[in-house]
Amino acid sequence: MSAPLVIRAGAATDRGLRRESNEDALVVTATMCAVADGMGGHEAGEVASALCVRTLGASPLFRLEDFSDFEVQEPEPPLDILRFRATVERELRLDPEIPNEAIEAVRRVRSVLWQADQHIQQACEGRAGTTVTGVWLAQVDGRMLWLVFNTGDSRTYRLVAPGAGPDGAPALEQLTVDHSEVQYLVSIGQLTSAQALVHPRRNVITRALGTGQVWEPDVWVLPARPGERLMLCSDGLTNELSPAHMARVLSSVPHPREAADVLLQAALRTGGRDNVTVIVADAVTPEEYAAGV
Numbered sequence: 405m406s407a408p409l410v411i412r413a414g415a416a417t418d419r420g421l422r423r424e425s426n427e428d429a430l431v432v433t434a435t436m437c438a439v440a441d442g443m444g445g446h447e448a449g450e451v452a453s454a455l456c457v458r459t460l461g462a463s464p465l466f467r468l469e470d471f472s473d474f475e476v477q478e479p480e481p482p483l484d485i486l487r488f489r490a491t492v493e494r495e496l497r498l499d500p501e502i503p504n505e506a507i508e509a510v511r512r513v514r515s516v517l518w519q520a521d522q523h524i525q526q527a528c529e530g531r532a533g534t535t536v537t538g539v540w541l542a543q544v545d546g547r548m549l550w551l552v553f554n555t556g557d558s559r560t561y562r563l564v565a566p567g568a569g570p571d572g573a574p575a576l577e578q579l580t581v582d583h584s585e586v587q588y589l590v591s592i593g594q595l596t597s598a599q600a601l602v603h604p605r606r607n608v609i610t611r612a613l614g615t616g617q618v619w620e621p622d623v624w625v626l627p628a629r630p631g632e633r634l635m636l637c638s639d640g641l642t643n644e645l646s647p648a649h650m651a652r653v654l655s656s657v658p659h660p661r662e663a664a665d666v667l668l669q670a671a672l673r674t675g676g677r678d679n680v681t682v683i684v685a686d687a688v689t690p691e692e693y694a695a696g697v
Contacts, residue, residue: 406548409628410434410693411541413685414661416668420640421676428638428681429453429534434693436466437683438538441558441638443612448532452524452614456534459520465512466540476511478518485620492623501627503545510623513540513553517613517621524614533612536621537580537636541628541687548628548687554580555621556609559642562626563633563654574655576635576647579624583611607639632687633660637667640678644671660684 411434419426427442427449440456442449460466465474481489493507517536524534535556542549552560561576585608611618633654641650650667657663663684671680 405546409687414664415683416664417681428679429457431457431461439636440534440536442534444532452532452534476515505545521613521619530616533615550626552624557582561635574651576651634685636683638681640680644674
């Protein structure tokens, strides 16, 4: 039985130095947080990302003591998606640190994201979409777990303990995988990670909510431990700062709000070419949360 944990988070967002408006949106609760990066022009993109985080923030799933009380609502997916989900569930069953009940929690996360996809399609009629990455800190069969979800190229990272990076420096572990053309080329060996950073089609994504095309999220399940720090962000941050720089800030600035502000200002100083949004989320006990420790 794991001790209960909640999220203590700090967040920051800015339109950047070259954009007229901010198409990013975010949501933070005691058990869930997410970043969405809208696409489709400043008005439609803003609507898509706002609807996404509003749907997540309003969902009772992330407030229920027993998530099994949440009804899964989603049409039957195509055969290739069913096969993909079966593979994910099989891998979860083989992980000794993950209880089998986590599979039902994953299905409910997908259901909420499907609802967000539908809300965006209804409001924007396919003219806009959004990426989204988020985390849900849930107790499943007595164990505290992170359920990390992602559609598009916004990212979630975990700060790794000092000593993991070069010369004993702190490091970041990227928990999500971009749904983008260049990431696919990297995965099949046609591009290196360095080449992907400057590729002309690096911003072309292959999955998004609200477009009427592929929206299927990836969902990962990880054990959650007291004191862990995660970071969620739009590509406006990762396109400006190196993982090493982000790791140094996250390991040296104790309060999540201050860490988010430092990262945002660093991205703006480096160029601020896009909207920038970042959430720093710590796993703490309810007592630490109440005390502000």
